[in-house]
Amino acid sequence: MSNTQADPGYELGQKESTNYINASKGLMSWLFTIDHKRIGLMYLFTIMATFALGGFLALAVRLELFTPGETIMGPDAYNKVFTLHGLVMVFLFIVPGIPAALGNFVMPLMLGAKDVAFPKLNLASFHIYVIGTIMALYTTLDGGVDTGWTFYTPYSSTIDSQVVMMTMSAFVLGFSSIFTGLNFIVTIHKMRAPGMTWDRLPLFVWSLYATAIIQVMATPVLGITLMLLAMERIMNIGIFDPALGGDPVLFQHFFWFYSHPAVYIMILPGMGVMSELITTFSRKRIFGYRAIALSSIAIAVISFLVWGHHMFVSGQSAYAGMVFSFLTFLVAIPSAIKVINWSTTLYKGSITMDAPMVWAFSFLILFTIGGLTGIFLGALGTDIHLHDTYFVVAHFHYVMMGGTAMAFFGGIHYWWPKMFGKMYKEGPARFAAWTVFVGFNVTFFPQFIMGSRGMPRRYYDYMPDSGYQIFHQISTVGSWILFVGMLVMAVNLLASLKSGKEASANPWEARSLEWLTQSPPIEHNFHEIPTVVEGPYEFPIATATANAQGAESSDS
Amino acid sequence: MASTTQTGSFWMPPQASTNAAEVDSLFDFIMDLNYIFFAIIFAMTVYFIVKYKKSDENPVATSDFDHSTLWEGAWAFIPLLLCFVVFFWGFKVFLNSTVAPDNAMEINVTAQKWAWNFKYDDGQSTSDLYVPAGQPVKLIMKSKDVLHSFFVPDFRVKSDVIPGRYTTVWFEAIEPGDHRIFCTEYCGREHSGMYRTVHVLSAEDFAKKKSAGFEGRDESISPAEWGKQLYSKYGCNACHGLNEGEVKVGPSFYGIYGRKGETTTGESYVANEEYIRESIMEPMAKIVKGYAPAMPSFKDQIGDDQMDALIAFMKTLK
Numbered sequence: 001m002s003n004t005q006a007d008p009g010y011e012l013g014q015k016e017s018t019n020y021i022n023a024s025k026g027l028m029s030w031l032f033t034i035d036h037k038r039i040g041l042m043y044l045f046t047i048m049a050t051f052a053l054g055g056f057l058a059l060a061v062r063l064e065l066f067t068p069g070e071t072i073m074g075p076d077a078y079n080k081v082f083t084l085h086g087l088v089m090v091f092l093f094i095v096p097g098i099p100a101a102l103g104n105f106v107m108p109l110m111l112g113a114k115d116v117a118f119p120k121l122n123l124a125s126f127h128i129y130v131i132g133t134i135m136a137l138y139t140t141l142d143g144g145v146d147t148g149w150t151f152y153t154p155y156s157s158t159i160d161s162q163v164v165m166m167t168m169s170a171f172v173l174g175f176s177s178i179f180t181g182l183n184f185i186v187t188i189h190k191m192r193a194p195g196m197t198w199d200r201l202p203l204f205v206w207s208l209y210a211t212a213i214i215q216v217m218a219t220p221v222l223g224i225t226l227m228l229l230a231m232e233r234i235m236n237i238g239i240f241d242p243a244l245g246g247d248p249v250l251f252q253h254f255f256w257f258y259s260h261p262a263v264y265i266m267i268l269p270g271m272g273v274m275s276e277l278i279t280t281f282s283r284k285r286i287f288g289y290r291a292i293a294l295s296s297i298a299i300a301v302i303s304f305l306v307w308g309h310h311m312f313v314s315g316q317s318a319y320a321g322m323v324f325s326f327l328t329f330l331v332a333i334p335s336a337i338k339v340i341n342w343s344t345t346l347y348k349g350s351i352t353m354d355a356p357m358v359w360a361f362s363f364l365i366l367f368t369i370g371g372l373t374g375i376f377l378g379a380l381g382t383d384i385h386l387h388d389t390y391f392v393v394a395h396f397h398y399v400m401m402g403g404t405a406m407a408f409f410g411g412i413h414y415w416w417p418k419m420f421g422k423m424y425k426e427g428p429a430r431f432a433a434w435t436v437f438v439g440f441n442v443t444f445f446p447q448f449i450m451g452s453r454g455m456p457r458r459y460y461d462y463m464p465d466s467g468y469q470i471f472h473q474i475s476t477v478g479s480w481i482l483f484v485g486m487l488v489m490a491v492n493l494l495a496s497l498k499s500g501k502e503a504s505a506n507p508w509e510a511r512s513l514e515w516l517t518q519s520p521p522i523e524h525n526f527h528e529i530p531t532v533v534e535g536p537y538e539f540p541i542a543t544a545t546a547n548a549q550g551a552e553s554s555d556s
Numbered sequence: 557m558a559s560t561t562q563t564g565s566f567w568m569p570p571q572a573s574t575n576a577a578e579v580d581s582l583f584d585f586i587m588d589l590n591y592i593f594f595a596i597i598f599a600m601t602v603y604f605i606v607k608y609k610k611s612d613e614n615p616v617a618t619s620d621f622d623h624s625t626l627w628e629g630a631w632a633f634i635p636l637l638l639c640f641v642v643f644f645w646g647f648k649v650f651l652n653s654t655v656a657p658d659n660a661m662e663i664n665v666t667a668q669k670w671a672w673n674f675k676y677d678d679g680q681s682t683s684d685l686y687v688p689a690g691q692p693v694k695l696i697m698k699s700k701d702v703l704h705s706f707f708v709p710d711f712r713v714k715s716d717v718i719p720g721r722y723t724t725v726w727f728e729a730i731e732p733g734d735h736r737i738f739c740t741e742y743c744g745r746e747h748s749g750m751y752r753t754v755h756v757l758s759a760e761d762f763a764k765k766k767s768a769g770f771e772g773r774d775e776s777i778s779p780a781e782w783g784k785q786l787y788s789k790y791g792c793n794a795c796h797g798l799n800e801g802e803v804k805v806g807p808s809f810y811g812i813y814g815r816k817g818e819t820t821t822g823e824s825y826v827a828n829e830e831y832i833r834e835s836i837m838e839p840m841a842k843i844v845k846g847y848a849p850a851m852p853s854f855k856d857q858i859g860d861d862q863m864d865a866l867i868a869f870m871k872t873l874k
């Protein structure tokens with residue numbers, strides 16, 4: 001049985017001394033590179049830094065809530081800290097996260113391409129991202145905002161703070177997102193290696209494709225909305241502020257018209273990473289390739305029609321509520337299919353729990369909880385009670401952090417050897433992943449309980465007699481466990497750059513094209529563009545039991 | 557008797573309105589679905605990981621089972637069916653808890669940073685809410701400034717309160733007792749301090765208290781003491797401290813009576829009775845230098861007696 005899935009015109013195991021990392025030197029060779037791999041790495045480190053920033057803000061929020069009243073800061077500081085936590089995590093970390101960092105690096109390799117379709121646009125999107133980030137940080141130092149990441153009007157259009165500057169930074173960041181999306185769509189259409197048909201695309205690429213569609217179509221709406229808000233503030237044109245004749249609920253419609261699809265910008269790439277991890281570490285072909293690929297597209301389409309479920313109690317009519325609730329249940333089904341397909345993939349595999357797989361396991365469990373608890377919020381009758389409580393906070397952290405962030409870290413551990421040509425230490429990596437899994441649950445599970453018991457979100461304070469304190473305290477302790485896990489992970493990864501063992505071209509024995517080139521890859525990815533002859537998940541199968549039905553795929 | 561001591565279920569607070577039980581049975585049904593589906597996924601995943609661990613006996617996958625229309629179809633169809641059930645049930649509960657019965661008693665609610673004002677049919681207004689048990693009550697709500705949201709967990713009701721637009725909620729409290737009102741739409745600095753109480757009274761008590769004035773002065777306390785109560789009832793405490801030099805959103809009340817100051821337009825003033833009255837009723841008339849024009853007017857909420865009491869209270873602060 002041969003291990004060669006495609007003929008790359010290139011011998012596995014042969015390693016050259018130059019690769020994309022040492023091909024040219026100096027800061028400028030990085031800042032102005034048009035190599036998708038270098039851009040991916042720069043994104044990776046910037047995004048990890050923003051995650052660390054958002055994480056410290058979260059620790060501060062949790063610490064403040066350890067006791068009622070003032071623990072470490074006053075109400076004004078608290079409101080700014082939770083706002084900034086949301087803004088950083090959403091706009092700087094999770095939206096660009098997987099596509100811009102991992103996608104940029106891996107996607108062209110997976111396609112058997114030498115780069116993305118528009119390398120300069122790719123660089124521009126990174127520069128714009130950095131500009132937007134600097135604007136956001138500058139605004140924070142210059143007084144900050146306390147509106148919550150949702151910028152709801154008329155609060156955001158009337159209070160005295162840096163709202164205009166902050167919305168401008170989100171506006172700028174939006175362009176970075178649009179450029180990346182556009183680039184990816186064209187790349188996936190035009191840059192596939194010969195033989196890389198649509199049904200041989202790795203599922204990660206499918207998910208990036210679906211994501212890119214949403215990025216290109218939804219992000220402009222956010223831009224327009226934030227512009228309108230800025231216009232109202234600067235020129236006093238009444239759009240959202242009722243005192244000027246505007247309609248505050250209109251803002252929510254606009255905002256969620258972007259931000260609900262954006263939820264899928266955040267989760268779809270994570271789902272894509274999941275599909276790669278699950279197959280590689282169970283050494284088995286993905287179950288339901290087609291269903292997973294098409295469900296990404298289905299999600300991308302339906303996600304545009306559900307924004308109103310954020311507004312069931314915002315004074316929207318009962319019939320609008322009914323329609324949005326119905327569509328919300330529809331969009332749940334593709335996700336349910338994905339989960340069961342990942343789980344079924346494990347059946348009769350040959351499974352190892354290497355560090356990336358531990359993250360994938362966390363994703364599967366946590367995302368399932370996040371998805372299932374969404375049913376309470378999609379149903380009108382229960383949402384009335386749960387809306388804007390900690391139940392919602394717990395729900396979306398299970399989806400966003402338990403889902404996307406777990407996939408992000410799993411993906412980092414998976415592709416790390418490819419990116420840097422180094423292996424990290426497996427023991428600490430697994431320890432970190434399990435610690436995060438435990439810490440995550442200790443942090444967020446209690447929030448479901450206090451939420452359904454009525455604890456509202458975005459609260460600086462709570463009454464000592466309300467019975468919420470114990471849940472807040474467990475949650476805060478959980479955030480410390482999370483911190484320990486993240487710290488071990490970061491130290492372990494960074495240490496590997498110095499002292500890690502050399503990684504082979506294909507340390508996980510995976511089957512997709514990025515593993516055919518050396519680690520780290522040469523500057524132009526492949527010496528010769530590979531010709532693809534089969535799908536991305538053709539793992540060997542034990543012939544004894546595979547007999548009749550498995551024969552065709554195991555004898556290539 | 558006080559329902560605040562009553563406990564709810566593990567997940568839910570006490571059921572204190574006629575709608576609560578209905579909401580909770582839907583909640584419980586969804587929770588059961590959650591348990592079942594989570595158990596299936598969890599069990600499958602863990603079982604496969606343990607059973608099909610890579611080992612010398614199991615070095616590679618032993619099946620290329622990668623598609624089954626039946627299995628995948630079932631996982632689309634069964635959840636879809638259950639989702640329809642939940643959807644219809646949820647919609648029904650929603651209609652019941654948003655469409656008030658015709659005989660509901662109406663109370664007008666005004667929210668503002670960071671207090672509630674409840675106005676009854678006889679014109680009196682209160683800062684806590686008073687309702688009779690066993691009688692549907694409909695709240696007609698609006699906001700004076702930003703978005704707020706009216707939430708009573710024990711009643712399972714919630715609705716945003718919006719400037720320039722009316723929204724409503726209704727409920728029927730089951731028995732006398734006290735329940736907490738929260739604001740659940742972020743509204744700034746004192747968002748979390750915007751909690752008040754719903755006092756559910758028996759029908760007789762309600763009628764009696766209403767004619768005596770729900771929040772009238774208890775004769776056993778002095779006007780200044782009453783003023784102190786009003787200071788927190790009307791939410792002045794959110795913006796005004798009582799310690800010397802304490803700056804919140806507005807200036808401290810410490811030593812306010814007789815204090816000399818300057819307005820943003822450069823006029824100087826002495827805080828006498830009339831100045832204080834005007835500050836509360838027409839806060840935009842004179843803005844204290846160094847502060848934002850952030851104070852809401854209390855014109856339609858504070859009567860003469862209350863005003864006297866507040867001023868009496870301020871006089872004691874020195």
Ligand SMILES: [Cu+2]
Binds near residue numbers: 740
């Ligand atoms: Cu409020």
